[in-house]
Amino acid sequence: MSDNTNCTNDCSTCGENCSSRREEQNSFEAFLNPYSSVKKVIGIMSGKGGVGKSSVTAMLAANTQKQGLKTAILDADITGPSIPKAFGITQKAAGSDFGILPEQSESGIDIMSINLLLEDDREPVVWRGPVIAGTVKQFWTEVFWENEDIMFVDMPPGTGDVPLTVFQSLPVDGIIIVTSPQELVSMIVSKAVKMAELMNIPIIGLIENMSYAECPDCGKKINIFGESHIDEIASTHNLKVLDKIPIDPKIAKACDDGMIEKLDIDPVKNTVEEIKKI
Numbered sequence: 001m002s003d004n005t006n007c008t009n010d011c012s013t014c015g016e017n018c019s020s021r022r023e024e025q026n027s028f029e030a031f032l033n034p035y036s037s038v039k040k041v042i043g044i045m046s047g048k049g050g051v052g053k054s055s056v057t058a059m060l061a062a063n064t065q066k067q068g069l070k071t072a073i074l075d076a077d078i079t080g081p082s083i084p085k086a087f088g089i090t091q092k093a094a095g096s097d098f099g100i101l102p103e104q105s106e107s108g109i110d111i112m113s114i115n116l117l118l119e120d121d122r123e124p125v126v127w128r129g130p131v132i133a134g135t136v137k138q139f140w141t142e143v144f145w146e147n148e149d150i151m152f153v154d155m156p157p158g159t160g161d162v163p164l165t166v167f168q169s170l171p172v173d174g175i176i177i178v179t180s181p182q183e184l185v186s187m188i189v190s191k192a193v194k195m196a197e198l199m200n201i202p203i204i205g206l207i208e209n210m211s212y213a214e215c216p217d218c219g220k221k222i223n224i225f226g227e228s229h230i231d232e233i234a235s236t237h238n239l240k241v242l243d244k245i246p247i248d249p250k251i252a253k254a255c256d257d258g259m260i261e262k263l264d265i266d267p268v269k270n271t272v273e274e275i276k277k278i
């Protein structure tokens with residue numbers, strides 16, 4: 001029974017977050033491969049593409065793996081996968097008696113992405129939404145995730161089909177929202193916050209990427225996209241700004257060269273400290 005007196009028993013038309021809705025949501029739950037073990041799942045969201053969500057996901061994973069946490073990345077950005085490239089992975093995933101085997105990065109991060117399954121990763125994925133969402137679910141249920149302490153889920157931008165599937169099917173412990181100063185940050189954050197609330201998932205905090213550029217000569221910070229409003233927006237929603245990452249050619253080069261694990265700067269340090277608390 002619902003604890004909402006106006007309940008029509010039709011959750012698809014109601015935004016209430018009552019106990020009966022939670023039951024409804026749980027029915028979408030996808031079960032982990034019986035041989036797998038994943039302790040914590042962190043979703044990485046953004047409002048639109050190109051803000052650096054995948055680069056941030058890759059840097060977070062490189063950091064947690066370096067700190068001794070066995071780390072995995074589930075690349076749920078099926079139509080725009082960029083995780084394998086950031087780690088320089090070109091091999092294809094193989095099967096085993098335990099399930100599909102993820103590919104490993106140089107430092108040992110387990111990675112699954114559609115690019116590891118496509119014969120030619122330059123071919124576009126032209127699939128309908130339910131097929132894409134089903135693939136993400138299969139990445140959770142059919143891949144052999146061996147003793148992972150933490151898994152980062154790189155979600156496609158926005159609040160569409162795939163984020164919904166991830167939130168309903170995977171036991172997400174928290175999400176991180178990546179923004180950049182030139183987007184309509186306030187609107188994007190509001191939408192992501194509302195979605196997380198509807199799905200009962202805590203928001204760990206915000207990361208502002210491409211926040212500023214630093215003059216290599218005098219160290220002065222230049223706000224290329226104008227002044228940032230991330231602090232005001234975060235406080236409106238009672239959220240933390242975890243890191244502000246500058247535009248740094250080293251990051252772009254490391255991603256392009258597949259060397260993100262070799263980056264000699266650590267722009268996501270505060271975020272990782274916050275993640276470790278959960």
Ligand code: ADP
Nearest residue numbers: 049050051052053054055246247248251252255
């Ligand atoms: P998204 O996943 O949001 O679409 P990407 O992570 O693919 O974005 O980043 C888009 C491009 O911007 C990539 O070429 C990446 O290397 C570059 N990039 C991301 N963050 C930074 C940064 N802080 N400084 C410089 N280049 C960056």
